[in-house]
Amino acid sequence: MELHNPPLTLASPPAERATIRCTNPATGEFLGEVPVMGRDEVVARLERARAAQVAWRETSFARRRKVLRRILDHILEHSDELCRMIARDAGKTLENATIELWPVCEALRWNLAHAERALRPQSVSSGLLVHKRARVEYHPLGVIGVICPWNFPLQNVLAPAIPALMAGNAALIKVSEWTAWSAARIQRIFSEALQAEGHSVDLVQLLTGYGPTGAALVASGVDKLVFTGSMANGKRVLAASAETLTPVILELGGKDPMIVCDDADLEQAVHNALVGTLTSAGQLCMAAERIYVFDAVYDRFVALAAGIVGGLRQGAPLGPERVDVGAMTMPGQVDIVERLVDDAVARGARAVVGGKRGAGGQFFQPTVLVDVDHSMAIMREETFGPVLAIMRARDEQDAIRLANDSAYGLSSSVFTRDRARGERIARQIVAGSTVINDFAMHYMAQGLPFGGVRGSGFGRLNGPEGLRGMCNIKAVVADRLPLHAALKMYPVDPAAYDTARGLFKVLYSAGLGGRVRGLVDVGRALVKRLRRPG
Ligand code: NAD
Numbered sequence: 001m002e003l004h005n006p007p008l009t010l011a012s013p014p015a016e017r018a019t020i021r022c023t024n025p026a027t028g029e030f031l032g033e034v035p036v037m038g039r040d041e042v043v044a045r046l047e048r049a050r051a052a053q054v055a056w057r058e059t060s061f062a063r064r065r066k067v068l069r070r071i072l073d074h075i076l077e078h079s080d081e082l083c084r085m086i087a088r089d090a091g092k093t094l095e096n097a098t099i100e101l102w103p104v105c106e107a108l109r110w111n112l113a114h115a116e117r118a119l120r121p122q123s124v125s126s127g128l129l130v131h132k133r134a135r136v137e138y139h140p141l142g143v144i145g146v147i148c149p150w151n152f153p154l155q156n157v158l159a160p161a162i163p164a165l166m167a168g169n170a171a172l173i174k175v176s177e178w179t180a181w182s183a184a185r186i187q188r189i190f191s192e193a194l195q196a197e198g199h200s201v202d203l204v205q206l207l208t209g210y211g212p213t214g215a216a217l218v219a220s221g222v223d224k225l226v227f228t229g230s231m232a233n234g235k236r237v238l239a240a241s242a243e244t245l246t247p248v249i250l251e252l253g254g255k256d257p258m259i260v261c262d263d264a265d266l267e268q269a270v271h272n273a274l275v276g277t278l279t280s281a282g283q284l285c286m287a288a289e290r291i292y293v294f295d296a297v298y299d300r301f302v303a304l305a306a307g308i309v310g311g312l313r314q315g316a317p318l319g320p321e322r323v324d325v326g327a328m329t330m331p332g333q334v335d336i337v338e339r340l341v342d343d344a345v346a347r348g349a350r351a352v353v354g355g356k357r358g359a360g361g362q363f364f365q366p367t368v369l370v371d372v373d374h375s376m377a378i379m380r381e382e383t384f385g386p387v388l389a390i391m392r393a394r395d396e397q398d399a400i401r402l403a404n405d406s407a408y409g410l411s412s413s414v415f416t417r418d419r420a421r422g423e424r425i426a427r428q429i430v431a432g433s434t435v436i437n438d439f440a441m442h443y444m445a446q447g448l449p450f451g452g453v454r455g456s457g458f459g460r461l462n463g464p465e466g467l468r469g470m471c472n473i474k475a476v477v478a479d480r481l482p483l484h485a486a487l488k489m490y491p492v493d494p495a496a497y498d499t500a501r502g503l504f505k506v507l508y509s510a511g512l513g514g515r516v517r518g519l520v521d522v523g524r525a526l527v528k529r530l531r532r533p534g
Contacts, residue, residue, distance in 0.1 A: 103446070107158070145225045147173075147214045151284065259415065289382065292403060349378070432460075
């Protein structure tokens with residue numbers, strides 16, 4: 001019999017609107033309405049997912065790979081349509097939409113090539129138990145609940161769904177209310193692949209709704225949760241999941257440092273800083289939100305960055321003009337970025353480029369902000385906007401100290417021509433990842449685990465660690481030899497205690513002397529036993 005987390009008895013979440021009205025954040029264009037799913041629907045869908053998973057968990061890796069291959073083929077065949085969908089739903093440029101698709105394709109390729117090896121039973125040493133074999137097995141957990149933010153509407157869904165499926169699970173995925181319009185189209189990617197391979201479409205189901213729909217999923221009794229979102233809601237999810245003891249992976253916000261040393265290739269560093277702050281208009285969990293540049297090259301770095309950013313075009317991505325930087329997906333995000341920039345300027349920072357809301361939609365101008373310091377909220381809170389906040393660092397130690405002075409710890413990067421220096425700085429940064437002389441490339445190396453420390457959360461997606469995170473990691477001990485002698489512990493043998501203590505010394509003493517003393521103790525215990533009547 002399988003044991004699952006019992007569903008928590010909760011009052012129905014507060015009623016909100018019955019539908020979500022979806023609009024293009026860059027133009028205000030009405031896109032459509034999607035349903036707000038209530039607790040009952042979440043529970044009903046969980047039951048369907050559970051039923052579908054019973055057969056799926058028994059499928060071979062070869063059959064699972066066929067589904068993944070179809071998903072990849074679908075994305076390749078419809079890449080233009082999917083990029084346009086992302087552009088309309090999230091307000092990002094088509095070029096930025098491809099940045100969503102690329103890691104998804106890479107994750108599929110990696111799983112097709114490597115997942116079976118990562119999930120195969122693995123033999124380990126059985127230690128003293130020479131007559132036994134020991135191994136680790138990776139069993140599916142059941143149904144994985146996923147809760148997504150709005151910044152990468154397609155990738156936030158597929159990144160956890162791919163390992164969940166490959167490991168033999170079903171997935172219930174609650175998308176963000178701000179990019180819910182894409183959900184039906186993304187559902188089609190999974191449903192068509194599953195159906196074509198003869199599996200139930202209930203294995204992957206996308207849920208739409210606001211926070212209470214997410215809360216209903218947390219309380220529903222899923223076997224594990226992957227929550228990607230803000231630190232504040234991550235804490236709420238963690239507290240609520242304690243009620244059902246549902247394990248959680250938290251992929252939360254970031255305030256990632258980028259260190260530019262005095263020996264860095266400045267052109268390379270500046271262009272990476274632009275990718276790290278302007279991609280998806282800065283709405284990137286691992287955005288380079290704090291750029292520390294050594295004194296010696298600070299002015300040149302700022303001049304180079306300002307020169308490029310000053311010439312960028314911003315506007316509606318699918319309009320008649322070609323644009324470099326798109327819109328803010330969530331309406332309130334413009335206010336957040338404005339508040340942080342205004343606060344910094346009031347405390348002495350200077351916006352050498354931009355610094356204001358953009359016209360005609362949910363825009364914030366691409367901004368270069370200098371003379372910032374850690375007394376300013378913009379160096380402490382997540383900005384999630386197109387802002388290069390550039391601060392001077394005296395030297396290596398100063399840069400490392402500043403980089404680690406944060407409540408977050410998602411990713412980081414360092415630029416230097418000195419390989420040893422790059423490695424030395426990387427070792428000292430407290431974060432889930434460090435990339436030397438590049439930005440975010442650890443996400444393209446899908447064999448690497450992805451996740452954070454501190455306020456950026458815990459648990460890992462991607463790579464073998466991500467796949468195994470979707471599993472019950474089970475220890476199995478079995479016979480190596482057909483020996484069936486009983487280990488008779490009861491009734492308790494009078495010599496058992498002294499014999500055990502002697503054996504400890506024999507097995508674990510550092511020197512020969514200790515081992516010999518142990519042997520003597522064992523001998524004495526046995527002799528005492530033989531002499532004892534009865
Ligand atoms: P958010 O926390 O506001 O919302 C995330 C999701 O949680 C949404 O689907 C929302 O409906 C749901 N939710 C809200 N309240 C809930 C509750 N009480 N219980 C369950 N679900 C609830 O985050 P957001 O504004 O959508 O996304 C931006 C945040 O996501 C940023 O902090 C960003 O850094 C982070 N993020 C992190 C990663 C990562 O991998 N570490 C990736 C992308 C985004």
